[in-house]
Amino acid sequence: xxxxDADIRVTVDGREVRVPAGATxxxxxxxxxxxACRTSVTGSPRGPLCGMGICFECRATIxxxxxxxxxxxxxxxxxxxxxxxx
Amino acid sequence: xxxxxxxDVLIVGMGPAGIAAACAAAEGGRRTAIVxxxxxxxxxxxxxxxxxxxxxxxxxxxxxxxxxxxxxxxEPGQSPEDRQAAAWFRRLAAAGVxxxxxxxxxxxxxxxxxxxxxxxxxxxxxxxxxxxATGARESFVPFPGWTLPNVVGAGGLQALxxxxxxxxxxxxxxxxxxxxxxxVAAGLRQTGAKVILIAEQTCWSRLIRFGFALVRLAPxxxxxxxxxxxxxxxxxxxxxxxxxxxxxxxxxxxxxxxxGKKTWTEPCDYLACGFGLTPNTELPRLLGCRMEGGVVKVDxxxxxxxxxxxxxxxxxxxGGVERALAEGQIAGHAAAGQPDRARRFFSTRxxxxxxxxxxxxxxxxxxxxxxLAAADTIVCRCEDVTRRQMASYTGWRPAKxxxxxGMGSCQGRVCGAAAQFLFGWEPDSVRPPIFPVSxxxxxxxxxxxxxxxxxxxxxxx
Numbered sequence: 334x335x336x337x338d339a340d341i342r343v344t345v346d347g348r349e350v351r352v353p354a355g356a357t358x359x360x361x362x363x364x365x366x367x368x369a370c371r372t373s374v375t376g377s378p379r380g381p382l383c384g385m386g387i388c389f390e391c392r393a394t395i396x397x398x399x400x401x402x403x404x405x406x407x408x409x410x411x412x413x414x415x416x417x418x419x
Numbered sequence: 420x421x422x423x424x425x426x427d428v429l430i431v432g433m434g435p436a437g438i439a440a441a442c443a444a445a446e447g448g449r450r451t452a453i454v455x456x457x458x459x460x461x462x463x464x465x466x467x468x469x470x471x472x473x474x475x476x477x478x479x480x481x482x483x484x485x486x487x488x489x490x491x492x493x494e495p496g497q498s499p500e501d502r503q504a505a506a507w508f509r510r511l512a513a514a515g516v517x518x519x520x521x522x523x524x525x526x527x528x529x530x531x532x533x534x535x536x537x538x539x540x541x542x543x544x545x546x547x548x549x550x551x552a553t554g555a556r557e558s559f560v561p562f563p564g565w566t567l568p569n570v571v572g573a574g575g576l577q578a579l580x581x582x583x584x585x586x587x588x589x590x591x592x593x594x595x596x597x598x599x600x601x602x603v604a605a606g607l608r609q610t611g612a613k614v615i616l617i618a619e620q621t622c623w624s625r626l627i628r629f630g631f632a633l634v635r636l637a638p639x640x641x642x643x644x645x646x647x648x649x650x651x652x653x654x655x656x657x658x659x660x661x662x663x664x665x666x667x668x669x670x671x672x673x674x675x676x677x678x679g680k681k682t683w684t685e686p687c688d689y690l691a692c693g694f695g696l697t698p699n700t701e702l703p704r705l706l707g708c709r710m711e712g713g714v715v716k717v718d719x720x721x722x723x724x725x726x727x728x729x730x731x732x733x734x735x736x737x738g739g740v741e742r743a744l745a746e747g748q749i750a751g752h753a754a755a756g757q758p759d760r761a762r763r764f765f766s767t768r769x770x771x772x773x774x775x776x777x778x779x780x781x782x783x784x785x786x787x788x789x790x791l792a793a794a795d796t797i798v799c800r801c802e803d804v805t806r807r808q809m810a811s812y813t814g815w816r817p818a819k820x821x822x823x824x825g826m827g828s829c830q831g832r833v834c835g836a837a838a839q840f841l842f843g844w845e846p847d848s849v850r851p852p853i854f855p856v857s858x859x860x861x862x863x864x865x866x867x868x869x870x871x872x873x874x875x876x877x878x879x880x
Contacts, residue, residue: 356582369669404578407458
């Protein structure tokens with residue numbers, strides 16, 4: 334499918350990545366080469382499961398706000414996404 | 420907190436049922452609003468099918484100005500589903516419905532007032548009639564390794580790919596049960612994925628019986644299935660086959676499947692698995708709607724046991740798009756006080772309910788799947804509670820109290836259905852807020868929460 338607008342830039346753990354307009358933060362994390370968005374309470378890596386805002390597995394810190402569901406958050410230019418914070 | 424204007428009809432959920440209800444109510448002259456957690460309309464089944472030209476007016480709360488097009492709208496698609504979705508989006512736009520996206524309903528604050536949250540800001544939505552069209556989520560059956568990154572829901576992977584996930588060239592196995600596997604696999608292949616296997620847990624004899632039911636009740640669906648099959652030429656489709664383990668170091672690397680007595684392992688980049696659908700009944704239950712057999716009980720007008728509260732689509736029983744559209748229109752017309760218009764959809768609804776019955780019989784989960792999770796397999800992914808830890812309790816409530824299962828961020832939305840399948844536990848009562856919301860926002864409505872402290876499901880984030 335063709336994106337309506339040009340790519341936009343966001344950072345994932347400090348690294349800049351380009352994603353199509355309309356992409357979610359979960360997509361940006363995958364584009365940055367990370368399968369995991371967070372670490373579980375017993376320390377195992379976790380990535381998106383439901384893709385629709387139900388399971389909360391894809392949580393990450395977005396622009397300083399912790400525990401945001403990355404699958405429900407559409408990327409904005411300059412968005413800072415962190416998977417390495419609790 | 421700003422108090423919103425009143426709506427004659429408020430609809431929760433912007434999938435087919437909610438859109439149909441909104442159109443019916445608004446076209447009947449009622450002041451109508453529709454609210455949804457997702458950034459764009461369409462629910463799960465019409466996700467990503469909105470094109471710019473068909474956009475309704477969106478009011479992304481709390482403060483942004485109304486705009487014509489939500490983020491993420493695409494070029495118009497050409498499949499029959501795309502055209503069906505586009506026609507409804509155009510109708511929604513023409514009907515003058517206020518569309519509130521990216522907003523989750525978290526609680527009821529007063530008789531006819533819901534509390535909704537978006538981006539950390541709360542807003543009250545006051546209504547005269549309410550239509551709950553909250554849709555469904557995927558059901559998951561735990562198996563060893565199902566918590567590894569890149570083991571994703573079937574609809575989940577579809578949603579991620581729609582949101583821009585690059586999938587071209589990736590080796591993907593699609594597994595679980597139900598017709599969704601077909602459409603997901605076809606969509607993935609179209610976007611360049613290497614679909615290596617579709618593993619359907621049910622057996623061929625049930626599938627064939629379902630095929631006959633399709634001819635009788637929904638021949639269009641049979642054509643749709645054949646079109647998917649055409650798109651999936653060369654992809655092995657195995658019935659009576661399911662995943663038994665997923666393995667990998669930090670993410671998925673390979674999946675072991677079983678079919679009959681045969682067990683084998685396939686290298687995979689993604690495993691897309693879904694074991695049917697679970698209706699989202701948290702909000703109807705919170706509002707006190709009576710349940711029957713795990714679904715919301717409704718009368719012929721789609722009205723629940725709570726007067727003025729209607730329910731349409733998957734929460735009244737898993738049944739697909741056509742059933743959701745019929746129920747949505749009945750609910751919308753009934754909520755608008757126009758029963759004669761509602762009556763026109765009774766025969767379609769009756770036929771699609773029979774179709775739903777055939778669907779649910781055909782894809783009922785087999786008993787062997789209950790044995791997939793090992794003692795140390797995690798069942799509750801939020802709190803990392805294993806099968807062994809949960810199995811020593813007699814029910815959901817004591818297991819929750821002792822192990823914290825179902826008390827994390829998803830509030831049991833994933834492990835609740837799994838525990839029901841594994842242990843036969845009935846779901847617990849629902850308490851507000853039904854989605855995690857910041858303590859700051861809750862504090863704004865402190866008076867209505869005081870009586871419910873210690874609910875345990877109110878995680879502050």
